[in-house]
Amino acid sequence: MFIVLGGSPSGRATLTTVDSTGTLVDTATVSRAELITEVARRERDHPRWVWEDTSQWYPSLIKAGITVERCHDLRLCHRILRLADAARTTELAAAPPNSWDDQPVEQQTGSGTALFDDLADLAVPSDSSDTPDQRDPVAEFALQRASLDAVAEINPEAASRLQLLLAAESSGALIAEEMRARGLPWSTAVHDAALTELLGPRPIFGGRPAKLEALSDTIRGLLQTPGLNPDSQQDLLRALKRAGLSVTSTSKWELRSQKHPVVEPLLEYKKLSRLNSANGWAWMDAWVRDGRFHPEYVVGGVVTGRWATRGGGALQLPAQVRGAVRADEGWTLVVADAAQLEPRIIAAMSRDEKMAAAGRQGDLYQGLVDAGVVDTRAHAKLAMLGALYGATTGESARLMPKLARAYPLAIGLVEHAARTGERGDQVRTWLGRSSPRPGPEWQSAQRAAAESESTAVDERRARQLARDWGRFTRNFVAQGTAAEWALCWMAGLRLRLRALADDRGEPHLAFFLHDEVIVHSPSHLIDAVTDAVTAAAEDAGRLLFGRFPVNFALSVVAVSSYDQAK
Structure with a gap:
């Protein structure tokens, strides 16, 4: 059973019940106060809640002490179906851009290269003047269900996988809001002590801490x-050049060569300086509460x-401050x-049993x-990075042929993805x-390169851009599927x-x-939680790849502070 929430989480809301066939059963309109009671009552029947955006509806429920088991996030699912190659002939994919395509403002982090970071803005643009209140969640939900039905008529397996992806993405949205509401236990005293040791005392009137100022003088x-x-x-760059350093930027990679x-x-x-700006005292004041x-x-x-973050840098907690993450x-x-996740993913996707066997004992490298x-293990890691990111020079590129000969199915999968991207096609x-x-x-x-009057410069530029896009699509299949496994792992672990x-x-x-x-657990449940973490990882592997013999090895430790885990 599905219950579609419409209206506003802060005003009057409508609850429309839809059965498994898509038939509307009933509709009720309630006030905000009544909504909390009604959701709590209906949650006992384990429905799937359908709403425009989990980040709009769920926080108020969590604040009232209500957590839901399942949901369908229309905004996240719309984005997936809009771009999905398997759904390209559906009404949803063919429709003009509208307000369901609007994306929230977000901060990109941690995707590996500038190319991958930049692509985060490539959502379908919206030229609609619709406001959120004009969106019809019931109609959108029907459209999304119709899209899945249309895919199923042509390719039932693709539809089944897409349905799992939509459920996993929506579960991720619930988890994200629950983690934000509960928070990560944090000791401001430990954090302050670490900053003082590394930077000097906190400046009273702003400005640079003492150690940074001393380094500036040096x-x-x-x-x-x-x-x-x-x-x-x-x-700084001008000063470096005046001092005789042959640098084109102030990056640490260039500086280390001087x-x-x-x-x-x-x-x-x-x-x-990065520590002070990204996780210093001002960060602590803004992001740590109670x-x-x-x-x-x-x-x-x-x-x-x-995932990305809107702020706070949760995806980049540096080692210097991890000691502040302390259990109650x-x-x-x-x-x-999860150890060496992406190599295991390409082994499973390609059904390369030899590569899967290499990771059976835990350390795939x-x-x-x-x-x-x-x-050597170092060479194994270099070779695998070359496969995942498309190395063409250096030691990584030299080692790649050995990997390709040993594991033709796995390496063939990422090579095919690269060639597909170079042609401008989707993976x-x-x-x-x-x-x-x-x-x-x-x-x-x-x-420009295809025109009869193209120049050598045109052709070189076209080839370079094609190779760059091929590097993106090569990594997309591995990184994206790894993200799917992680979503399924967390969804199962949450339950x-x-x-x-x-x-x-x-x-x-x-x-x-x-x-x-990181799971924050009562200490007497450590063993049970450890078993749950491992079992959920095994479940996620079976859910995605069936009986294929791939081992998603985990390192699981119980600690009192995060820095002890490394």
Whole structure:
């Protein structure tokens, strides 16, 4: 049974009941106060709640002490179906852009390269003047169900996978809001002590902490530029060039290649300056309340399906502050990390049993060494990174042929994805999330290269853009499917944790980072939580890949603070 919520979470709301055949059963209109009571009453029947946006409806329910088991997030599901190659002939995909295509403002983080970060903005643009209140969730839900039915008529397996993806994405939306509301346990005293040790005492009237100011003076002296502001990239670059350094940027990679006394203090300044700006005292004041860090996740914020954040940098907690993540008294942090997830994903997608066997004992990279594919674990990691990101030069590229000979199915899968992208075609994840098509710049370059009067410059540019897009699609299939596995893992784990709740508390998901989760658990439930984490990972593997013998190895530790997990 489905219950579609419409109207406004802060005003009057409508609850429309829809049965499994899509037939409207009844509709009720309630006030905001009545809505809380009505949701609590109806949740006992385990419906799937259908609403425009989980981030709009769910927070008020959580605040009232209500958590729901299942939902269907219309905005997230619309985006998936709009781009899905399997649904390209449906009415939803063919419809003009409208307000359901609008995307929230989000901060991109952690997707690997600038190319992948930039693609997060490639949602279908909306030129509609509709407002959210004009959206009809019942009509949109019917349209989405019709899209799945249309896909099922042509390809039942594709429809089944898409349905699983929509359910997993919607479950992720519930988890994101629950983690934001509960927060990650955080000790401001430990955080302050770490900052003071690394940066010096907190400045009373703003400005740079003492150690940063001392490093600034050192840098100015070594570059003989008394008025230099090391935070100004343009001024710093000019000063470096005047000092004889042959650099084109102030990146740490370029600086490390230089031999000059200023390099070491400048690199230290950059590291500490980033800590101060990204996770310093101002960050703590803004994001930590009542002993909890409350991140704002953006589910599917990157086009591969990975999450992003609207702020707070939850996907980039540096090692220097992880000691501040501390379990409450009588509670424990259970930290679980999926090892070498993406290589295992491509092994499962391609049905490459030899590569799957390499990871059977836990460390897939060491498995490559034991199988005689490469000579060292470091080389195994380099070779696999080359496969996933399309290395064409260096040691990684040199090792790639060995990997391709040993595992032709797995490497063939990512190579095929790369060639598909180079042609400008879409690729898809295991469950059917499809990559966007390249933008106007790519299209223009390919047209210019195909013209009879094209120049060598035109052709080189077209080839470069094609290769860049091929690198994106190569990684899209692996990263996107890994994100799907992680969603299914968390969705199953969430339900298992709820079942473990007793009168001493409920273990719950408190943090998520691509292939890593933290569960905050009453200490007496550690063993049960550890079993739940492992069982949920096994369930996610079977849910996606059936009986294929791939092992999604986990590292699971119980600690009192996050820094102890590494």
